[in-house]
Amino acid sequence: MILENKKYLSFAHYLADEAGKILFKHYKSKKLKKTFKNSNKRKELVTNIDIKIENIVRKAIFSKFPSHNILGEEKGFTNKGSDFTWIIDPIDGTKAFASGIPLFGFMVSLKYKDDIILGLVDQPILKERYWNNHNASFLNKKKINTSNIMNLSDATIACTDPNMFNNFNDLKKTIFNKCNFIRWGTDVIGYLRCAEGIIDAVIEKDIKIWDVAAVEPIIRMAGGIITTWDGKKVGSNDTICAANNPTIHNTLLKKLQKFL
Incomplete structure (x- = not known):
């Protein structure tokens, strides 16, 4: 390799x-x-x-x-x-x-x-x-390594800025109100804490490839998954869903489908 x-x-x-x-x-x-x-x-x-x-x-x-x-x-x-x-x-x-x-x-x-x-x-x-x-x-x-949290209700989610989202109130009802709690203002540190097993997921929008390229293999090699909201490779569009494991990731992707 x-x-x-x-x-x-x-x-x-x-x-x-x-x-x-x-x-x-x-x-x-x-x-x-x-x-x-x-x-x-x-x-x-x-x-x-x-x-x-x-x-x-x-x-x-x-x-x-x-x-x-x-x-x-x-x-x-x-x-x-x-x-x-x-x-x-x-x-x-x-x-x-x-x-x-x-x-x-x-x-x-x-x-x-x-x-x-x-x-x-x-x-x-x-x-x-x-x-x-x-x-x-x-x-x-x-x-x-990433965490072993399996339920959204137990998960901590990070995001840099609620102003990233056009439909923040709907996202809040669909995802943010259903998780354990959400941490705002994280920038790159949210992704890093996800790789480290402290935060369980990151959801963001209006993201450029240089914002997340470095964290993609770090999260992946730590046991997590990071894709766009429609499950494609990082950089395919401006959305990001990073998670500690396939269970949380799939749960979030299903909820994010309505916002594509």
Whole structure:
């Protein structure tokens, strides 16, 4: 398998180390340059540090793997015609970063043809790094697994923002009111806690591939499932349903069908 060649994983860790130094240096800085870009329904915050990190990461990838494609949140797609594509989110949780709240992370993943084979998310302030190899997922050096919750009524669900949903009140009646409780404002950490077995599911909409590419193999190798609301591969559309196991995932997908 490709990931049995450790050069890709080692390189992803190197990228996270470099990005983490920058994030740590500028955390709680009062000199951040902030702008907004429109993304579908939402205005998204961008800082000069988002752009700086992506530029540095792109340069490193081009130097190490000059034939590989790159897709980044801030600079778009560079197509080299390769089977390999590196996907970058320089800061997931930019609003948290710009507000001095430590719930943000650097995300990088590697896609081979149609499959995301490697994901790494580094949260430098929390000193938490989630990643996968060819058969397991880890938090730092500790192997992690999803939870064994089987009933929606016992499940904790995470989501970043209720404004993602056009039909929030209907979703609330159909799903959110039927779970144990829901945690808002999670960004990437919701997915990571799902992989770790603390949160049981994540439901989101208006999601770009760089928002979730890195967590897809981490959740999968930890024993979970992550797809679109119609059960397709991550990135097929802008919806996401991640869950700890097939039972919860199937329960949620059935309830989400009416919202497609």
